[in-house]
Amino acid sequence: MTREKLSQTISRELLKMIESGKYPPGSKLPTEMELAAQFGVSRIPIREALSVLRAAGVITSRQGGGSFVEERIGSSILHNLRIETDDIEWITHLFEIRKILEPEAAALAAQRRTPEHLERMRKALQWLEEEIADENKIGMEADLEFHRSMFLATQNPVMIQTLESLAPLYERTMSITLKPNVGLKSKRKSVYQEHLHIFQAIESEEPELAKVHCAIHLRNAEKKLSLYF
Structure with missing residues (x-):
């Protein structure tokens, strides 16, 4: 074993x-x-x-x-740590793709972002902060908007289209990985801080740092899935 x-x-x-x-x-x-x-x-x-x-x-x-x-x-x-068996394989595959795409997207965003892209990311981050402040909300929509705004900042149309095509699966995965944090202030704050670190690295035009923070964020989200197998 x-x-x-x-x-x-x-x-x-x-x-x-x-x-x-x-x-x-x-x-x-x-x-x-x-x-x-x-x-x-x-x-x-x-x-x-x-x-x-x-x-x-x-x-x-x-x-x-x-x-x-x-x-x-x-x-x-x-109960929120339960997942339908049929979804496990798809969500596992999604994380494999996310670990390939998102750190690279974060790095490209740090190199190519415009003031407009940063503003959209900043608004998404503020929305996420507001959602996290409400202990009864999951924050999934704000979380997804942050990732979408990061992909838009890459200015790579193939990457952007890939994210959009995967959006329904993203939503399903996020609903699972974020639900256990409902009512847990420290965990919700950690999720926000992970997104903040990604944003700060992109804002500072530090692609390698953005890549590292994005990888850390995905690793922490993926750990929750270990309980489903």
């Missing part, structure tokens, strides 16, 4: 324990060493499994204090 698959199995098992009430909201999880002993593995896959749960908004880490189940985690949030 590969390390990645092992960590995914552990993250799903921990999720089941949280859902069953073994680790209720606000409770502290066992230490990495204790979990490693419990699952009979090294601390590396345990660390990766906890990272997946953090990305999904299920747990939070406190410096020097270990990992805790989110106070506001509940059946509604856990």
Whole structure:
């Protein structure tokens, strides 16, 4: 069994324990060493499994204090971590494409953006900030508009058309990866900060930095999907 698959199995098992009430909201999880002993593995896959749960908004880490189940985690949030089997393959394929296209789009946007492109991105970012401030909103439309405005800034018509053709699948994926953040202020703030860092790199005309921040954003979004397999 590969390390990645092992960590995914552990993250799903921990999720089941949280859902069953073994680790209720606000409770502290066992230490990495204790979990490693419990699952009979090294601390590396345990660390990766906890990272997946953090990305999904299920747990939070406190410096020097270990990992805790989110106070506001509940059946509604856990339900949002469910996905139809038929969608899994399509969403996995989409992330493969996103990891190829979007970091490059961010780099091109940093090189080619005009003041008009920056203004549209800035408005999308402000919209996302407003949506995130409302804990009952997902922010999907604002999120998608930000990515659309980034692609427009590449001034590459093929890239732009590719995004538009994939828009329905983007919406489905975002609805899944963003829903667990509803009611979780820290996770919603993290999503906004990731978009802000991409925008700042594009605004500063730093293509490599824009590419890195975009890759980080996609990696964090993709981690949530590990819970569905």
